[in-house]
Structure formats: structure tokens, C-alpha cells
Amino acid sequence: MRNAIEARELTKRFRDLVAVDGVSFTVREGEIFGFLGPNGAGKTTTIRILATLLRPSSGRATVNGYDVVRQAASVRRSIGMVFQDSSLDERLTAEENLLFHAVLYRVPRHEALKQAAQLLELVGLNERRRDLVRTFSGGMRRRLEVARGLLHRPAVLFLDEPTLGLDPQTRTHIWDYIRLLHRELGTTVFLTTHYMEEAEVCSRIGIIDYGKIIALDTPAGLKKLVGGDVVAVKAADNRELRNQVRQRFRLEGKEDGEAVYFETPDGKTFIPELVRAVPDIREIYLRQPTLEDVFLKLTGRAIRDKGGDATEWMRIRHAAWRRRRG
Amino acid sequence: MQGFVAAVYIIWLRDVKRFLREGTRILAMLGQPVLYLLIMGQGLRATFRVNIAGFDYLEFVYPGVIGMSVLFTAIFSAVSIIWDRQFGFLKEVLVAPVPRAAIAMGKALGGSTTASMQGLILLILAPLAGVSLSPGQVLAIAGLMFLMAFAVASLGTLVAARMETMEGFHLVTNFLTLPMFLLSGAFFPLKTAPAWMQPLMRLDPVYYGVDALRNVIFAGSPLRSFVVGQTLTGDLLVLFCFSLVLIGLGMLAFSRTE
Numbered sequence: 357m358r359n360a361i362e363a364r365e366l367t368k369r370f371r372d373l374v375a376v377d378g379v380s381f382t383v384r385e386g387e388i389f390g391f392l393g394p395n396g397a398g399k400t401t402t403i404r405i406l407a408t409l410l411r412p413s414s415g416r417a418t419v420n421g422y423d424v425v426r427q428a429a430s431v432r433r434s435i436g437m438v439f440q441d442s443s444l445d446e447r448l449t450a451e452e453n454l455l456f457h458a459v460l461y462r463v464p465r466h467e468a469l470k471q472a473a474q475l476l477e478l479v480g481l482n483e484r485r486r487d488l489v490r491t492f493s494g495g496m497r498r499r500l501e502v503a504r505g506l507l508h509r510p511a512v513l514f515l516d517e518p519t520l521g522l523d524p525q526t527r528t529h530i531w532d533y534i535r536l537l538h539r540e541l542g543t544t545v546f547l548t549t550h551y552m553e554e555a556e557v558c559s560r561i562g563i564i565d566y567g568k569i570i571a572l573d574t575p576a577g578l579k580k581l582v583g584g585d586v587v588a589v590k591a592a593d594n595r596e597l598r599n600q601v602r603q604r605f606r607l608e609g610k611e612d613g614e615a616v617y618f619e620t621p622d623g624k625t626f627i628p629e630l631v632r633a634v635p636d637i638r639e640i641y642l643r644q645p646t647l648e649d650v651f652l653k654l655t656g657r658a659i660r661d662k663g664g665d666a667t668e669w670m671r672i673r674h675a676a677w678r679r680r681r682g
Numbered sequence: 683m684q685g686f687v688a689a690v691y692i693i694w695l696r697d698v699k700r701f702l703r704e705g706t707r708i709l710a711m712l713g714q715p716v717l718y719l720l721i722m723g724q725g726l727r728a729t730f731r732v733n734i735a736g737f738d739y740l741e742f743v744y745p746g747v748i749g750m751s752v753l754f755t756a757i758f759s760a761v762s763i764i765w766d767r768q769f770g771f772l773k774e775v776l777v778a779p780v781p782r783a784a785i786a787m788g789k790a791l792g793g794s795t796t797a798s799m800q801g802l803i804l805l806i807l808a809p810l811a812g813v814s815l816s817p818g819q820v821l822a823i824a825g826l827m828f829l830m831a832f833a834v835a836s837l838g839t840l841v842a843a844r845m846e847t848m849e850g851f852h853l854v855t856n857f858l859t860l861p862m863f864l865l866s867g868a869f870f871p872l873k874t875a876p877a878w879m880q881p882l883m884r885l886d887p888v889y890y891g892v893d894a895l896r897n898v899i900f901a902g903s904p905l906r907s908f909v910v911g912q913t914l915t916g917d918l919l920v921l922f923c924f925s926l927v928l929i930g931l932g933m934l935a936f937s938r939t940e
Contacts, residue, residue, distance in 0.1 A: 407777055408777075409776065409777060429779055432777065432778065432779035433779040435777075437773075437777045439770060439773050441770050442769070442770050443770040443771050443772075443773045443774040444770075444771065444774075445696065445700075445771050446769070447700050447703065448696065448699070448700070452696075452699070456692055456696060456774075457774070457778075459688050459689070459691070459692035460688070460689055460692060460774075460775065460778040460779075460780055461778060461779065462684075462685060462688060
């Protein structure tokens with residue numbers, strides 16, 4: 357199988373700042389690959405290099421087999437791009453935005469109309485296709501942008517923070533649509549996010565911090581860095597439960613008054629054995645370590661606070677402003 | 683090449699579509715030229731006296747007002763490039779597999795189309811200035827407005843190519859349009875201007891546009907030799923050169939943006 361993206365020792369310097377620092381990775385065809393890291397870690401810079409919008413200071417990268425510097429035109433034909441902030445014309449209708457895109461990418465008109473209808477249906481905007489984009493909510497706009505990025509059937513779809521600035525419920529919806537589109541079309545997806553829980557969509561994740569990839573694996577593989585699963589159990593007699601588990605599995609449980617927690621390397625196989633061994637169990641649940649735990653373990657810092665609050669927006673705006681000056 | 687043409691076409695079409703959707707703004711744009719024609723024209727009419735039979739200042743100033751209106755609307759049409767940059771839409775075009783020069787060409791054509799459409803609306807003011815136009819003249823004027831607008835819109839595109847902010851764009855265009863407007867010969871003929879001013883007027887693309895309009899409007903009139911500076915062919919040739927150079931620079935400026 358071919359690699360959709362290959363990056364070797366990719367580096368980008370802005371004056372005294374090294375935004376991307378010797379990054380190497382490959383993305384296989386058909387995979388959803390994610391870059392996860394805090395703001396300013398170099399995620400967007402990497403995407404911009406891969407999309408031919410920035411030249412790397414050193415190192416090289418190919419997208420769909422084309423070199424991002426020497427074969428920029430071929431790379432551009434191969435990719436769809438959804439930027440961090442909206443790039444729609446809000447004074448045009450949803451359909452007009454798509455048709456504008458189709459002409460830029462030389463999609464024949466009858467083909468474009470067919471694709472547009474299918475994609476608008478998939479992202480649930482078919483009823484609104486004749487409405488001006490200015491009447492759309494943030495989530496609808498983002499869905500339209502994702503649909504537009506796929507209109508010309510690109511080999512690779514880039515999504516730069518596709519849920520930034522959206523409320524939690526809308527964010528979940530956007531990921532549902534991205535998963536659906538990926539399932540339907542099989543396009544390779546390269547995305548960035550700084551929402552830990554959202555990176556779970558990816559088949560593989562590169563954790564990036566200060567311009568460097570500090571870990572790269574499947575979500576499950578990354579979580580193994582932390583240790584095992586957490587199995588919480590409620591039994592009729594918790595003390596008896598702990599005794600039995602200690603004898604049979606040599607595991608020491610922790611009790612918080614209600615449930616008993618066991619840390620085990622593989623919770624999925626532990627649970628059936630536990631049920632067979634201990635008769636009167638009432639509730640069991642399995643909690644896996646989160647990517648949040650992984651980032652904390654690797655860097656010693658929490659990636660960020662939860663919500664998309666006002667200060668976060670100010671930081672992002674400020675960073676964008678600095679980038680433009682720099 | 684086909685990709686270039688397709689991109690120019692769709693960028694042009696978008697600007698025209700957006701323009702046509704703003705009906706009220708189109709009508710509001712009529713206000714300024716009407717004021718110039720009525721107040722400036724009528725006010726100066728009494729003072730501007732020439733010893734030539736049949737000369738009416740209003741008739742003289744009317745092509746100037748058209749030229750002025752085309753100048754302002756064409757150069758400010760490029761403001762949409764700044765909006766597109768600020769609202770992010772420009773990125774959609776920058777990442778597409780089309781030559782960047784197509785942006786400059788599409789925008790300049792879009793701006794000149796909308797500016798000449800607005801100019802055409804001004805032709806309904808002709809009776810107010812005592813000018814009557816044949817269908818042939820209207821057609822010729824439309825073509826001239828487009829050519830002049832294209833030169834000016836290309837200049838606007840060139841300025842907008844590197845501008846990040848609205849303030850910067852307005853600063854530079856104001857600095858450019860005011861002398862272009864004053865030196866265009868809209869309010870006085872080149873022949874009666876002081877000798878030091880005449881070469882400056884000849885550097886102004888709008889001057890040739892207004893001169894060409896007068897060549898058409900005063901065709902066959904005994905006043906023509908007084909009101910125009912040179913032949914229509916000469917005007918067209920110079921306007922054409924201006925357009926070529928300015929759109930070339932605009933396209934070059936866009937090709938170099940990262």
C-alpha cells in the first residue's frame with residue numbers, strides 16, 4: 357500500500373522561532389491520521405507546509421507521491437483543505453460555494469452538481485443548499501467546508517482544528533460527519549486538534565509538542581504508555597471481593613466506599629475471568645486511560661483546559677496576528 | 683492555461699453575482715455623481731465662461747463626472763480582495779491548483795465589470811446635463827468605461843495584493859485617487875491648464891478615459907476640438923498600454939504572494 361503522506365526531517369524556522377523541528381512521519385492511504393498537541397505546537401505550520409502554502413526551511417515531504425516544494429501544483433490537485441477559520445463566501449449560497457470550488461478544481465459541471473448533491477446530503481445540508489451561508493450556524497458552516505474539501509475527490513483531506521470554536525455538542529456532530537464521510541469515501545484524512553478526547557477518531561496519532569513529535573502510535577498503543585486499564589467493580593460484599601481477587605489474580609484493589617478499582621494490563625480479558633471467579637458482582641465498568649493521561653505522562657503538563665473559552669480565543673487570535681507579522 | 687481561464691471566469695462571476703445582489707447599494711452610488719453634476723456643475727457653470735458659441739459647462743463636465751465615478755468604483759472594487767483576505771475566503775483560492783495571477787485578472791475584470799455597470803446607470807443622467815446620446819454612442823461609452831475601469835481596477839488589485847488591512851488600503855488608494863481625480867481634466871480642459879500641470883495630467887490614466895468619453899460625446903460637434911486633448915485612437919492606445927502594464931504588475935504581485 358502506498359503512503360499518502362511522507363515527511364522526513366521537516367523543519368520550519370520563523371526568524372528565531374523553530375515552529376516545526378525535524379518532524380518525520382508517514383500516513384498510509386485510507387487512514388485518519390491526527391496531530392495532537394497544544395496551541396503553538398507546530399500543527400498548523402506542518403499542515404501549511406504539506407498543503408504547499410509554506411516552504412519548509414529544510415527536510416522534505418510528499419503528498420500523494422508528489423513533492424510539496426517541487427511538484428506543488430500536483431500536490432494541490434491531490435488535496436482538500438479545511439482551514440482553522442472559515443474560508444467560505446458567506447454572501448453566496450451553500451451550493452454556489454461548492455460550484456465555485458468545482459470550477460477552481462476543474463470538476464465538470466454535471467459531475468460537480470452530482471457530487472455537491474451527494475455531499476450536501478451526507479453532511480445534512482441538502483435542504484439549505486439554496487440559502488446564503490451568512491444565515492448558517494458555526495457547525496453548519498464547518499460541515500459545508502468539509503463537504504467542499506471533498507468535492508473534487510482529493511486523495512488526502514486536511515482538517516486543521518475542524519472543531520475549534522464550536523460548542524461541545526456541535527463538535528461531536530462534526531466528528532460524526534467526518535467519520536461518516538471517511539467511511540463512505542475512504543479518503544485519507546490528516547487532521548490536527550488540541551482536544552484530547554476528539555483525537556480518538558484517528559487510526560494513528562502523533563503527539564506534537566514544541567515542534568517535535570514526542571510519540572506516535574494508535575490511540576490504544578499510546579494509552580499503553582500509561583499502564584493498564586482501570587476496572588471498577590461493585591459487589592454485594594466488597595471486602596470479600598477484594599480478598600478473592602487478591603488470591604486469584606494477585607491484584608490489590610482500591611476502594612472508594614462504593615466501588616473497588618483494579619488496575620490491570622488488559623481489562624477486556626480480566627472482566628470475564630473476574631465474573632467467573634467471583635459470583636455476586638452487581639456492576640462492572642471498564643475505564644481506559646485517556647489521551648489526556650498520555651500527554652500528562654509524556655510532558656508533565658496538562659494539554660489545556662477543557663472548553664473553548666474566551667481566553668483561548670484571544671490566544672489563538674494573538675498567535676495568528678504574530679504569525680502574520682513574523 | 684485552461685485552468686487559468688476557468689479560475690478567472692469563476693472569480694469574475696462571483697464578484698458580479700455579489701454586486702447584483704446588492705440592489706440598494708447600486709442605487710445609492712448614484713447619489714455622489716448627481717451631487718457633483720448638480721452642485722459643482724451648476725455652480726461652476728456661471729464662472730466658467732468661454733467665448734465659443736454653444737458651449738455649456740454642464741455638457742463639458744458630464745463625461746468628467748462619469749470618469750470620476752468609474753475611477754472611484756473601480757479602484758474601491760479591489761477592497762473586496764482585502765475583505766476576502768480578512769474573512770478567509772482568499773485562502774480557498776490560494777490553496778487551489780490555479781495560478782495566483784488568475785486572482786488578479788479575475789478581480790480586475792470583476793471590478794471593471796461592476797464599475798462599468800454603475801457607470802451605465804449614470805447615462806440616465808444625460809438629459810440633466812443637456813446631452814443626448816445615440817445608441818451607438820451608448821455602446822461606445824460602455825466599451826470605454828470598461829477599458830478605463832480595467833486600468834484603474836488593475837491598479838487597485840496591485841495595491842491590494844500586499845495589503846493586510848482595510849486602513850492601509852484606504853490610505854494608499856486615497857493618496858492615489860485624489861490626484862488622479864483632480865488631474866483627470868474632469869472639471870477643466872488640459873489646454874487651459876497651466877503649463878506645469880499639463881505633463882502631470884498626461885500621466886493620469888483617467889485623463890485619457892475622460893478625453894475618450896468627450897471624443898465620443900462631442901463627436902460631430904464644433905466644440906470637439908476645444909474640449910478634447912487628442913484623438914480617440916490616441917486615447918485608446920494609451921489606455922490600452924496603461925491596462926497592460928498595471929494588470930501585468932498586479933498579476934506579478936499575486937504570483938509572488940506566499
